[in-house]
Amino acid sequence: MSQQQDTAHKDARTNDHVGRASVGKGLFTLITAVVVVGSFIALNYALAIADMWVGFLFALYWGGLERSNFKKLPNCIVGAAVGLTAAYFLHALPLAFGAAALAPCIAGVIVLVFFQIMGWFVVAINMTTMLFLTVATIPSIQASSQYPQLMISMALGALYFSIVVWIANQISRRLANTTRLTSSTH
Known part of the structure; x- marks a missing residue:
């Protein structure tokens, strides 16, 4: 492993690459996160969506791993x-058709994994696909969740968190422009 790769690997483990925020900025960020998450939970309750974890999982993947990149949002x-x-x-399918459905199901997963490996049809088959496939096949989730509700929760999470990020980006740009204008006049 090269030194650059080793440093990147260490940074990914320890968050050393993240700048240290002041206590004030840290508290502001925490309060903002509490408001955003609390609002999402309240919205889910208001819409009677029990499986809100799906929206949070989407937010974790798109926001954390894809860095809220709007170019990657459609693929996610x-x-x-x-x-x-x-x-x-x-x-x-196995519930409806019995053991005969297992072979086509396994074949389907093999095709998905092969497409992922090959990088084919990345708009639909990507790491987000694999994450949601993995989590949604947990037996307790399958036993207690309904597919339409999972899709609604995912769509709500994608819509809500993309709007929140878009608004935050707009505010950040305006503040940066204001700061730049203020500092250039002095």
Whole structure:
């Protein structure tokens, strides 16, 4: 492993690459996160969506791993939908058709994994697909969740968190422009 790779690996483990925020900025960020998350929970309750974890999982992947990159948002949405759909079929088909459905289900997963390995059809088959497929096939989730509710929760999470990030980006740009204008006049 090169020194650059080793440093990147260490940074990924320890968050050393993240600048240290002041206590004030840290508290502001914490309060903002509490408001955003609390609002999302309240919205889920208001809409009677019990499986809000799906929206949070989407936010974790798109926000954390994809860094809220709007160019990657469509792939994340489609990938999550494909992963949830594949997980649904892995559960529903054997229930409906018995053991005869296992072979086509396993073949479908093998095709998804092969497409992922090859980098084919990345708008629909990507790491988001694999994450949602993996989580949504957990037996306790399959036993207690309904597919339409999972899709609604994912769509709500994608919509809500993308709007929140868009608004935060707009505010950040305006503050940066104001700061730049103020500092250039002095």
